[in-house]
Amino acid sequence: MSDKEKINEIAKERERWEKTTLPKWIGQSPERKSEFRNHSDTLIKRVYTPEDVKDLDYMRDLGFPGEYPFTRGVHATMHRGRLWTMRQFSGYGNTEQTNQRFKYLLKEGETGLSIAFDYPSIRGYDSDHPFSKGEVGICGVAVSSLKDMEVLFNGIPLEKVTTSMTINGPAAMLLAMYIAVGEKQGVPRDKLGGTTQNDVLKEFFAQKLIIFPPKPSLKLVTDIIEYCTKHVPRWNPISISGYHIREAGGNAVQELAFTLYDGITYVESCLERGMKVDEFAPRLSFFFAAHNDLFEEIAKFRAARRIWAKTMKERFHAKNPRSMWMRMHVQTAGFTLTAQQPLNNITRVTIQALAAIVAGTQSLHTNSFDEALALPSEQAVRIALRTQQIIAHESGVANTIDPLAGSYYVENLTNEMEKRTMEYFQKLDDMGGAMTAIEKGFFQKEIADNAYKYQKEVDEKRRILVGVNYYTTEEKQPIKVLRVDPKVEEGQVARLQKLRRERDNRKVNEMLEKLHYAAEKDENLMPIIIDAVKAYATIGEMCDVLRKIYGEYKELIVI
């Protein structure tokens, strides 16, 4: 019997089953809903069969791990060789406190650091700027100058850890500080490993912590990629992020499509700069969210790898297989955490982490159960990390690669993800690219509409959230939340002002002037920013110079 005949046979059998067996069951007890859908609104069938993957070609669509199209994973041994990096995003208060938290996490078995900066640092303001009032050290650690960065990594050898920095607008300044700290520790640039988020495009429509308008923002991103390609070869200069797109309200397909399309835009920008695709593309990295719908998420990650590999090969003619690798960091979706019955979040995080791990992530952050209430406490962070360790060592899911390959359901969903992503690509190409789409508010509208739809479903109880709209309790679970001492701001401001008095201000001004000049001349700004950082110029001072030249971005609001 040929494959086609087999499929026909199965189709006939399914029809028979639908006419005979199924009605008896439905007659006795009807299904829970008239239709089942996942988060990206795909209609989910009762049961999947070979009919649903009849066009799947194993070698073309899946292949082997470490080989094109990398659907099953970018490495040949995946988690059997090395487990993913357990990287907990953390930072609060002053640099001493965060330094302590980093050391605690490393001692507890974390394998990579991830810095959360406070809002003033993220938005390019020093701790003593009027906008910083009440925000210093609250949602992350306050870093205004190299002085702060030196304290942050005190006693942590940079050649032994890799560090991820969630920073975009001032990414160049913070990378420069990291390079400077490395120099002081005697670690050369080519030994530094880590990631700067440095993905400004999604800032315009998802995270919205942006400083400069789109054009100069994209220029700065490209400067960093270009500089790292030449001088910091083990650094991931960009982490193209879907996480924030999802958190802002997008669904899984939107997260996937918009993120990968941003990736295309960065590749184009680097090519325009005159770089060769196989020089920079191997260091491009990605960052996604893991939501609650287990199989949808797994399909999303698998599709992401396949689409990126195909895009790099077919659209950009990459030759080096590494250019086609989608290496990803995943964070469990903060939006899914509930303030009600917060311990339930441990279960949610476990399911989300499982999706990321089964789908072959390179790096993972698991959220702490108390994060809908405040910054995570030490106990909550430990449980989050333990969740990863339990999945790694006790569940057995990491013992084989891509265990869900061949599942009629998961393969069908993976194809569906790819198909809908390609539809978005087409639409965006027709529109004239990501920059035009941002300007027209296209991404913003898509995300806002989906966020509203989701909320309506929750309000109307068409979507069940345990502890929120179902299974609610009046009792409050007492949770001790972490609070940042308001004295942190005072201390940080005092330290900064002391620095301003004691540093060589003549030299600082000279560096800021040079930065101004370089920005006007459209040079790569990384070298001068490194020099300025070493002279202890602050983030605020450097960003102010650039604000004067580039202007400040004002968001386009789409509701």
Added chain:
Amino acid sequence: MPKIQEIARGVLAGDRRSIARAITTIEDNTAEAQELIASIFPRTGNAHVIGLTGPPGSGKSTLIDKIIREYRQRGKTVGVIAVDPTSPFTGGAFLGDRIRMQELSTDQGVFIRSMATRSYLGGIAKATKNAAKVLDAAGKDIVIVETVGAGQSEVEIIKVAQTTVVIFAPGLGDEIQAIKAGIMEIADIFVVNKADRANANKAVMDIQAMLQLNNKEKMWKPPVLKTTALTGEGVPQLIEKIGEHRLFLEKRLERKRSGEKAEAELVEAIKEKVASSIIEELKREGKLEEFLQKILEKKMDPASIAEKLLNKKFGKQV
């Protein structure tokens, strides 16, 4: 809520809370709105009212932000009325135009108010016009009325303005086509914003071509300017053109006023000459007494006598 007269006094004194309340009164279209407008009316007529419209994506709000800053630098105070549509289904509205001007919201020389189109009796145009009067009476030198798009109601709103500026951006070719119907007629100045784009000159030429199709002889030929709202480039030139248009309007008004005055003077002069020539003639002929007597005895009325005398002098046709 203070009495409406108190609000009116507050408006005239430039009190910001009163201005806000006054516009609310107008929006709610109550009987008091009439009374309010009547009280402030004598103090209106000083502001220059500028209408700004253009399709979404033309960078209109950012441009307005820069226009306000330019006027402020020139020492002018500015009021803004930003109109957004009311949803016909829910009656609600999302008023988001002021977002790009938010930095100016704390400048005491600037007052920004968002208005929804609602479903006004008498139309949104009337409400906008009265809101502009409030800002005018409160002492604002410049009042900007902003609307999106170019439907019929937007055209109506923009007619409130003395000078109408229509904004486009390059690459919005279809929008230019779609918009031309109503807007081309009422535009005094065209702006192609985002002029740093490659196809800005094409947009300018497109508009000029359309203006030529519509080449009725006009005293004011609408200029097509280029701006880059992001950097503020071209904004001073735009302000100059708006100023020129205002001067043009004033001169036209002056011409009109001088014309009216001359006519009145002529009428006076004719009356005097004609009357004195007839009276002199009657005196010479000794018939004046005779006619006066007829009036006193109510045998004839003065109008009939005048008619008779004029007929005699100029013939039947008078």
Added chain:
Amino acid sequence: MQNRKKIRVLIAKPGLDSHDRGAKIIARALRDAGMEVIYTGLKQTPEQIVETALQEDVDVIGLSILSGAHKTLFPIIIDLLKQKGLTDVLVVAGGIIPEEDIPGMKKLGIKEIFGPGTRTDKIVQFVFENVPKRT
């Protein structure tokens, strides 16, 4: 006696955080309930928020904050509202505000605080029921 035809609401985001998903959903829900909603965008200073409330003559101010700076910023906003005479405006808040801070915030004059997981129709209903009547 004046007949207010529309409830005007200002949704404002003080502080430096950029989590506007909630603020936008609330803005949309209030609009869909027939209100006129003014949204200021992110990163608003207390002065900007209060001036906007004044110029727009709003009946309600909704403050959304998730950065943790509410303890610094809310008292400044309330103080400025008093200074400008905007005492008859209903002020509500939402975002991540720890349980233990709520009594203090309510004492300031913030009428209600809506935490994560609040149904949007509850918020709409609250506004309808508590909007100050203008006479």
